[in-house]
Amino acid sequence: MSTTVKPRIAVHKFSSCDGCQLAFLNLGGELIELTRRVDIRHFLEAGLDDPDADVDIAFVEGSLSTQDEIERIHRVRKHSRYLISIGACATSGGLQALRNLDNQHDQWRDAIYAKPEFIKTLNHARPIADEVRVDFELWGCPINSRQLLAAVNSLLFGVPPIEERDKVCMECKRQQRVCVMVTDNKPCLGPVTRTGCGALCPSFGRDCYGCYGPSDNPNTESLSKRFAGLGLMPDAVARRFLMINSAAPAFHDAGLIARSTDTGDGDNG
Structure with missing residues (x-):
């Protein structure tokens, strides 16, 4: 990047709750400092x-949930040197991708909206990388300011950002946190979820619910069996995986396997 002209940055919103954009605003004084280095x-x-x-x-x-968004993401890609998807919606479809699991989009739309003919959503919500080339992904629901700033700084120095793929369990070990699954029999997704949150939920005695998506080499089969050993019925096991990152392949497959165990009808998606 040029040393005489400040690097230019854009932040685009697609179907989402704006939570990941707040990671920028939550930088506070660091955001002001960042604007001295970027435009x-x-x-x-x-x-x-x-x-x-x-x-x-x-x-x-955000996810790609309308035809307009499909067209718009191509314009974003055309006008960008690097494209970074941020948050669960952009990286795996997010909560919107729950509608991908059952072919009932029209029924749900008609039941919720008084004028469903004005709703132009696609039948399936899709991550950004399904449509255009993505240079780097920041997972999380939402992402945090620390990882966002680290990614920006890396790119400004001309090096690829470091991707965190360790498991949340490793973060708990580093922080000397007591395992909530071992001590409290809570169905924690920490063994298969990537870190990045700083093990926030286990730090407060709550089980991880997988908002940062699958870790490297997630053994979802063994964890599903462990959840069953804790007393969770197959549908409850499926819900653990099919919540925020249901379109992430590892969680998607694990959830559907659990659902098929419960209903016997296999893949409904």
Whole structure:
């Protein structure tokens, strides 16, 4: 990147709750410092509107849930040197991808909206990488400011960001946290979920629910058996995997296997 012209950044929103964009705003003083080093061209959450600006780094939050978003992500890719998807919606479809599991999109839409003919959502919510090339992914629901700033700094120095794929269990070990599954019999997804959150939930005695997506080499089969040993019925096991990152292959497959054990009808998605 040029040493005389500040690198340009854009933050784009697709189908999402805006939580990952808040990771930027939550930087506070660090965000002000960042603006001395970069030129933020588009970021509606912060009042900057220039969606077709040519930028060095484009951050994209949200899943692809409408035809308009499919067309728009291609424009974002065209105008970006690097494209980074941020958060569970952008990396795996997020909560919107729950509708992918059962072919009942039209029924749900018609039951919820008074004028369903005005709702133009696609039958399936898709991650950004399903449609365009993505240079790096930041997982999480939401991502945190620390990992976001680390990714920006790495790219500004011209090196690839470091991808965190360790399991949450490793983070608990490093922090000397007591295992909530061993001590409290809680169905924790820490053994198969990537870290990045700092083991936030186990630090407060709560079981991990997988918001950072599958870790490297997740042994979901063994964990499913452990959950069954804790007394969870097959549908409850499936729900553990098929919540925030249901479209992530490892969690998707584990959830559907558990569902098929319960219903005997196999893959309904």
